[in-house]
Amino acid sequence: MAELFKNLASTTLNGDIDDTTTSVVVNSAMGFTGGNFRILIDSEIMKVTGVSGTTLTVTRHQEGTSAAAHANGTDVKHILTVGALDARDQNDLAAYDTYANRPAAGTPGRIFLPTDGLFIERDNGSIWEKFGPIWPMTPPVAADFGTWVNQGSATIVDNKGAIFLDSGPATSGENLRCRVKTYPVVSFTVEMAFLPNIWGYSNYYAACGLCIRDSGGGKIVTFGAGGTSSSLETRGDNYSSATAWSTAITGWPSNKHCFDSPLIFLKYTDNLTTTRTISFSHDGINWTQMLSIARTDYLTPNQIGIFVNGIAGYSSSNGQLDTGMTVLSWRQY
Numbered sequence: 001m002a003e004l005f006k007n008l009a010s011t012t013l014n015g016d017i018d019d020t021t022t023s024v025v026v027n028s029a030m031g032f033t034g035g036n037f038r039i040l041i042d043s044e045i046m047k048v049t050g051v052s053g054t055t056l057t058v059t060r061h062q063e064g065t066s067a068a069a070h071a072n073g074t075d076v077k078h079i080l081t082v083g084a085l086d087a088r089d090q091n092d093l094a095a096y097d098t099y100a101n102r103p104a105a106g107t108p109g110r111i112f113l114p115t116d117g118l119f120i121e122r123d124n125g126s127i128w129e130k131f132g133p134i135w136p137m138t139p140p141v142a143a144d145f146g147t148w149v150n151q152g153s154a155t156i157v158d159n160k161g162a163i164f165l166d167s168g169p170a171t172s173g174e175n176l177r178c179r180v181k182t183y184p185v186v187s188f189t190v191e192m193a194f195l196p197n198i199w200g201y202s203n204y205y206a207a208c209g210l211c212i213r214d215s216g217g218g219k220i221v222t223f224g225a226g227g228t229s230s231s232l233e234t235r236g237d238n239y240s241s242a243t244a245w246s247t248a249i250t251g252w253p254s255n256k257h258c259f260d261s262p263l264i265f266l267k268y269t270d271n272l273t274t275t276r277t278i279s280f281s282h283d284g285i286n287w288t289q290m291l292s293i294a295r296t297d298y299l300t301p302n303q304i305g306i307f308v309n310g311i312a313g314y315s316s317s318n319g320q321l322d323t324g325m326t327v328l329s330w331r332q333y
Helices: 082-092
Strands: 010-012 023-025 037-041 044-052 055-059 075-078 093-097 111-114 120-123 128-131 147-149 155-159 162-166 176-182 188-197 207-213 220-227 232-241 244-248 264-270 275-281 288-294 303-309 324-332
Touching: 037 082, 147 303, 162 303, 176 207, 176 220, 188 207, 188 220, 188 303, 207 232, 207 264, 207 324, 220 264, 220 303, 232 288, 303 324
Parallel strands: 093 111
Antiparallel strands: 010 075, 023 055, 037 044, 037 075, 044 055, 111 120, 120 128, 147 176, 155 162, 162 324, 176 303, 188 264, 188 324, 207 220, 207 303, 220 232, 232 244, 264 275, 275 288
8 A cells, every 4th residue: 555645634532542552543534535644643653554534544653763652632643764764665656576476456656567568567557558569687897707708808897788899990801800708518498688889881791799610629609780771680690700601590590580670589498408499579578580500510619608799891982890798688597
């Protein structure tokens, strides 16, 4: 129940009460028709949780005060307390919970932030109105990916709760700039959300996204977004090294999906026995699986991370600026 407030509300006790009474009779309900609100009698703070006529249902000795007996005619004052302000804050932000646990509407102004839903929602007093959209994120930090592969002039920085990986000036050939960490030793899934920063699409496919690597042989496999002559499309590529493209991933769809939103979600799963799967999404909830492949196809990875590849076009007329990527979320489970 929402915390209630009223200016200059006061009354007096109608009868004595002892230190355990929870139904307090007063001479006026002070204009309140229900709880919750706080009252002060002598030096005891009570929380009123219900009002019936002039009878207040109370919880005694609140916020560090002590229960005591109070005499007939003692002042009863509605007061603003730390507890009331904390309750008000909690009322405004109704919940950060699953969509299924959204509370019933009825307290105007509350905000609901679902952990697994698509919208911020606001209580208008009768229904929840949807705003948004919202995507729960697990922000990474640059130190999560501690090792450079073929850094060149690339940089990585923590930036306002996300990380930004930049390729540096575009090159005339393949140059994957990767930041990687140790590959998990148990079955796992990574859900990654990122914003490509690719300027000037070219036929050489500047790209960014998630990568896996065999540090012993130097092979790399990349999954992500690549530039075409007019759009961003899903990319899946095998590299014999950070500077040498080999082949498209076995079975990668020939009709590649083109992204119509700048925010891209990628899901990578490895059961560490038989299979790796790669999926994409526009909302991080509904996924399209692009590929299921033998987990040892092309390489057996011992590193995983993020990459960018800034590649110059055929000529100055279709040249490529440096490629960057903002990683908003990296959820590994």
